[in-house]
Amino acid sequence: MEIKRNPTRSVKVGNIYIGSAHPIAVQSMTATHTTDVDATVALVNDLHRAGAHVVRIAVDSDKDAAALAEIRRQTEANLSVDLQENYRLVEKVAPHVDKVRYNPGHLYHHERNRPWQDKVKYIAEVAAANDCALRVGVNCGSVDPAQKEKFDDKDSLGPMLASAFEHCELLESIGFTRFVVSLKDSDPTKVVEVNRRFAEARPDIPLHLGVTEAGLPPDEKSMEIEAGNQIIDDIRNGRLRSVVALDPSKLNIISCPSCSRVENEAFVELAQDVKEMTTYAKDYAITIAVMGCRVNGPGETDDADLGLWCGPSKVNLKKGEESLGAYPYDEILGVLRAELDKLIEKKRLESVAT
Numbered sequence: 001m002e003i004k005r006n007p008t009r010s011v012k013v014g015n016i017y018i019g020s021a022h023p024i025a026v027q028s029m030t031a032t033h034t035t036d037v038d039a040t041v042a043l044v045n046d047l048h049r050a051g052a053h054v055v056r057i058a059v060d061s062d063k064d065a066a067a068l069a070e071i072r073r074q075t076e077a078n079l080s081v082d083l084q085e086n087y088r089l090v091e092k093v094a095p096h097v098d099k100v101r102y103n104p105g106h107l108y109h110h111e112r113n114r115p116w117q118d119k120v121k122y123i124a125e126v127a128a129a130n131d132c133a134l135r136v137g138v139n140c141g142s143v144d145p146a147q148k149e150k151f152d153d154k155d156s157l158g159p160m161l162a163s164a165f166e167h168c169e170l171l172e173s174i175g176f177t178r179f180v181v182s183l184k185d186s187d188p189t190k191v192v193e194v195n196r197r198f199a200e201a202r203p204d205i206p207l208h209l210g211v212t213e214a215g216l217p218p219d220e221k222s223m224e225i226e227a228g229n230q231i232i233d234d235i236r237n238g239r240l241r242s243v244v245a246l247d248p249s250k251l252n253i254i255s256c257p258s259c260s261r262v263e264n265e266a267f268v269e270l271a272q273d274v275k276e277m278t279t280y281a282k283d284y285a286i287t288i289a290v291m292g293c294r295v296n297g298p299g300e301t302d303d304a305d306l307g308l309w310c311g312p313s314k315v316n317l318k319k320g321e322e323s324l325g326a327y328p329y330d331e332i333l334g335v336l337r338a339e340l341d342k343l344i345e346k347k348r349l350e351s352v353a354t
């Protein structure tokens, strides 16, 4: 089956192109500490061999950036980096990578008095000078607060779209068109909806598709590449024609897939343990989110009934946006179970009352 695609522009990322009629590229990210150069190079090359067209590496500090330079020397993979709050890090990472992602919602944390437009212009100038593509990466857990204010609280997609559109327009106004856009949510149906709406308005811009909190971490990262290629193959061969519907009346466990920002390796086991421990609640409409780090954990657990995000020695527990405290790794399951029981009891009483 031929996949019908929009006539987008082509965006060069290292030795591949994204968009237009080019093969759909698959990207994954490292889960090692970036400063552990040997382990990171081994994983990058493993993902590259498994078919990853681009590999993302987390760089949050000058030490990570120095390690990145060495990693670049030891791999042929196309590399990408996510800028977090410190947008000025772009100057240190761009010489060593092929694509840089920035999050419009993170441009407010540093140099608050500098307009975001100036920051984007700076990022684009550095990217252009270093032959890098950009990704405008909009994420449901960290949407630009100025856009959020303009929309109703119940409309989560409106601010995401508005933020993406204004960044596209700004980049184009300064002559920078070598960029792709991503709009990620933890709810796959929202991901489809927001990307459809974006593609209708801007069929010329290539999309980077992804679900945030994409699932429990696999034992081996390269399995993500196999799964990505399998999805593309299924679509091409007509085996996947609609979005798999999640049953909203059942327990929904969402988890990030893990990456190098995980601060305690116990996160991977914890995510599995949460899934097993909570099976007794499978028939309740409850969402539990388990996230691996402080970068995305606090924001991306806000919409869950119960959220956990992992720090170096403690796990932070939340009920919606409310913090319930931080607990040692060997205590968190018990506390989570107690909170889950309370939630189930509340739902039971509500159903009796109606």
Ligand code: SF4
Pocket (backbone or CB within 6 Å): 256, 257, 258, 259, 260, 261, 262, 291, 292, 293, 294, 295, 296, 297
């Ligand atoms: S939540 Fe943190 S650890 Fe998990 S994938 Fe995202 S950045 Fe990595």
